[in-house]
Amino acid sequence: xxxxxxxxxxxxRGYVRRHRAIAASDVDExxxxxxxxxxxxxATGLDDDEAFLVAVRRMGALDAVSRExxxxxxxxxxxxxxxxxxADDAGDGPRWRELAVVLGFAVxxxxxxxxxxxxLPEDVLARxxxxxxxxxxxxxxxxxxxxxxxxxxxxVAPAVVLALVLxxxxxxxxxxxxxxxxxxxxxxxxxxxxxxxxxGRWRSHPxxxxxxxxxxxxxxxxxxxxxxxxxxxxxxxxxxSLAGGDLETVMGEWIMPFAVPGAVVVxxxxxxxxxxxxxxxxxxxxxxxxxxxIVMLVGLAVVLLGAGDLADVxxxxxxxxxxxLVLVLCxxxxxxxxxxxxxxxxxxxxxxxxxxxxALVVDAVALTAMASRIAEFGASPNKVVALGLNLLLxxxxxxxxxxxxxxxxGRRPFDDASRWQxxxxxxxxxxAAGVVLVLxxxxxxx
Amino acid sequence: xxxxxxxxAASATPLVLGILADGESYGYAIVKRVHELSGGRMQWTDGxxxxxxxxxxxxxxxxxxxxxxxxxxxRKHYAITPAGRAALVERQEQWAVVADALRQVWDATVAxxxxxxxxxxxxxx
Numbered sequence: 001x002x003x004x005x006x007x008x009x010x011x012x013r014g015y016v017r018r019h020r021a022i023a024a025s026d027v028d029e030x031x032x033x034x035x036x037x038x039x040x041x042x043a044t045g046l047d048d049d050e051a052f053l054v055a056v057r058r059m060g061a062l063d064a065v066s067r068e069x070x071x072x073x074x075x076x077x078x079x080x081x082x083x084x085x086x087a088d089d090a091g092d093g094p095r096w097r098e099l100a101v102v103l104g105f106a107v108x109x110x111x112x113x114x115x116x117x118x119x120l121p122e123d124v125l126a127r128x129x130x131x132x133x134x135x136x137x138x139x140x141x142x143x144x145x146x147x148x149x150x151x152x153x154x155x156v157a158p159a160v161v162l163a164l165v166l167x168x169x170x171x172x173x174x175x176x177x178x179x180x181x182x183x184x185x186x187x188x189x190x191x192x193x194x195x196x197x198x199x200g201r202w203r204s205h206p207x208x209x210x211x212x213x214x215x216x217x218x219x220x221x222x223x224x225x226x227x228x229x230x231x232x233x234x235x236x237x238x239x240x241s242l243a244g245g246d247l248e249t250v251m252g253e254w255i256m257p258f259a260v261p262g263a264v265v266v267x268x269x270x271x272x273x274x275x276x277x278x279x280x281x282x283x284x285x286x287x288x289x290x291x292x293x294i295v296m297l298v299g300l301a302v303v304l305l306g307a308g309d310l311a312d313v314x315x316x317x318x319x320x321x322x323x324x325l326v327l328v329l330c331x332x333x334x335x336x337x338x339x340x341x342x343x344x345x346x347x348x349x350x351x352x353x354x355x356x357x358x359a360l361v362v363d364a365v366a367l368t369a370m371a372s373r374i375a376e377f378g379a380s381p382n383k384v385v386a387l388g389l390n391l392l393l394x395x396x397x398x399x400x401x402x403x404x405x406x407x408x409x410g411r412r413p414f415d416d417a418s419r420w421q422x423x424x425x426x427x428x429x430x431x432a433a434g435v436v437l438v439l440x441x442x443x444x445x446x
Numbered sequence: 447x448x449x450x451x452x453x454x455a456a457s458a459t460p461l462v463l464g465i466l467a468d469g470e471s472y473g474y475a476i477v478k479r480v481h482e483l484s485g486g487r488m489q490w491t492d493g494x495x496x497x498x499x500x501x502x503x504x505x506x507x508x509x510x511x512x513x514x515x516x517x518x519x520x521r522k523h524y525a526i527t528p529a530g531r532a533a534l535v536e537r538q539e540q541w542a543v544v545a546d547a548l549r550q551v552w553d554a555t556v557a558x559x560x561x562x563x564x565x566x567x568x569x570x571x
Contacts, residue, residue: 025512026496029473029522032515033492036474060491068497072504 005048009034016062021070034059098269101143106265109136110258117257127166127178130186131159133261137268138196144272151200155192162188162436169440176381177440184385184432190215191429208422212337214271220281221267229259283348286335290351293331297324297358304365318386321366325393328359332400336418345408353408356401363394381443385435392431396424449488458490458498460537466508466526467534473499473522499524507533 009031016027034055041051059065112132116125142152162185171178197214198207233255237247247255332352367390374383403420406412465471465479477492502508507530515521526534 025522026500028520029496030493032472032519032521033474033477035519037492040478058489058492060493062493065491065493065497068494069500072497072501 002048005038005052008049008052012056019062019066019069021066021073023073026069030059098144102140102265102269105136105140106262107258108139109133109261109265112136113257113261114254117253123173123178127182127185128163130189131163131166133264134186134189134193135159136261137265138193140265140268141193141196145196145199147196147199151195154200155195158433159189159192162433165437169445171440171445175446177443177445180381180385181436181440184435187432188429188436191426191432194429202426205419205422208425209337209418212333212421212425214268216334216337217271218264218267221270222263225263225267229263233259283335283338286331286338286352287348289331290335290348290355293328294351294355294358297328297355297362300324301358301362301365304362317366318370318383318390321363322386322389322393325359325363325390325397328355329393329396332356332397333421336421339414339418341414341418343414345410345414349404349408353401353404356397356404360394360397360401363390363397367394381439381446385439388431388435392427396427399424454488454490457541458495459502460534460541462495462498462502463507463526463530463534463537466524467531470523470525472524476524502530506530 012034013027013031016022016030017024022030037055037058038048038051041054042048046054109132112135113129116128116132120128138155166181166185169181171181194208194211195202197211198204201207233247233251237251240247332355335348335352367387370387374387379387399420400417403412403417407414407417461480461483462476465476471479473492473495477490477495480488480490499508499510503510503524506527508524509527510522510524513521513523
């Protein structure tokens with residue numbers, strides 16, 4: 001058989017494979033059929049192209065065939081997770097090796113945290129715990145992506161600088177800059193993890209959006225694993241206590257230090273193996289929570305406007321507002337990352353716009369009050385950071401709202417809104433790095 | 447001639463089981479056999495055969511094994527099971543009743559002037 005026909009059959013395979021209800025082994029079966037048909041047709045005097053076209057046409061419209069497969073194999077639409085080679089699968093080796101690598105990294109992260117618990121004082125450990133876990137996550141992703149030496153250096157060098165800064169800055173014991181730095185360092189590390197995730201192509205917008213999807217799916221998987229693990233540990237603890245034992249010490253010293261970091265690495269592996277959860281869950285979550293969040297924000301606006309003087313709670317309120325805006329933003333990102341970019345604007349796009357609008361109103365009201373109070377009573381590191389983050393989020397949401405409005409009104413493609421998200425995301429990592437590196441010396445490590 | 451798709455669908459299971467009762471076979475060969483048996487007048491959408499075979503496999507009426515064709519391609523072979531033979535007997539009885547009833551109706555209409563649509567139906571029976 002000539003190369004042209006082989007290429008056509010390959011293309012057809014790829015096209016069939018995109019139908020989730022049709023499994024790889026079914027494609028093999030259908031390919032055998034197609035090739036048999038093509039051979040017979042060529043024997044009757046058709047040329048390769050004609051034979052291929054007729055054979056494909058006789059196979060039928062793939063969407064209809066796929067629906068038929070879906071009716072017979074409804075379990076496949078509950079997407080199958082193939083982690084280790086099964087009887088039906090031709091390939092082996094790599095998957096088993098990947099499983100071994102994943103478990104290696106998961107145990108490694110557990111050992112690192114366990115050693116940290118033994119060797120480091122509690123406050124130092126709190127500052128460095130992400131440094132103990134994320135390198136293993138990054139290690140797995142880097143191994144999976146086969147990243148080059150330059151990418152490794154580009155990621156490891158900033159991480160080391162960050163770790164040195166956290167270790168060597170003379171933070172005042174229990175001071176606010178220490179807490180602020182410890183909170184912001186993970187954001188920088190997550191940004192670096194993103195560079196590993198996209199295999200060094202950090203300028204690529206689709207790559208960044210993939211990382212957003214990865215983050216969302218990872219969160220869902222970690223939550224699921226935590227839930228399952230919690231039930232398991234709870235039942236075990238209850239049984240042990242009935243038998244007169246106590247699991248608490250073992251739990252704090254051994255189970256949690258290994259289970260939590262291990263779950264993060266394993267979750268990353270699950271995301272890599274089955275990149276479809278967000279597709280299934282994101283639309284559901286966003287559709288349920290977008291209206292609920294709108295209701296919450298409207299309630300909040302009423303409370304804020306009715307409260308009058310907000311000066312007494314200024315810092316807590318600022319932090320709370322940041323949390324609300326982050327929530328709105330996550331909802332927005334989560335749905336954008338899972339949305340079909342070609343679909344026309346729909347109800348959920350309008351709801352999202354309302355959500356952004358209401359969030360902006362709430363923020364504007366509170367921010368005005370806060371800014372005037374800060375101008376009057378002076379700033380603290382906490383206030384400055386909270387206010388700064390608030391402004392970053394504000395810019396992000398205003399532009400997202402503007403582009404979303406353009407999309408809903410049919411003036412702009414959806415890609416504009418999506419691209420704005422991926423353009424703006426690195427700003428947060430840069431901001432967090434600034435907060436860790438610059439803020440403490442400026443305010444004297446208080 | 448175009449045969450109504452409901453009729454094709456209804457006859458597919460007994461046809462496949464009947465062909466497999468003759469001996470083990472695989473997808474493309476089954477389609478070819480149907481083509482031969484109907485003198486090329488029954489056109490299946492070939493892709494639809496596979497969900498059907500999988501359903502029969504799930505119901506335990508056929509058994510599937512992966513083998514290799516003469517030219518070395520992976521090929522799934524299907525063989526009828528005892529349960530499949532029993533199902534085939536049952537289907538044959540059902541179709542005999544239907545065909546018998548239809549034949550009597552056709553015979554009655556032959557006395558009346560034959561319309562083109564009636565002739566089409568006769569060819570089918």
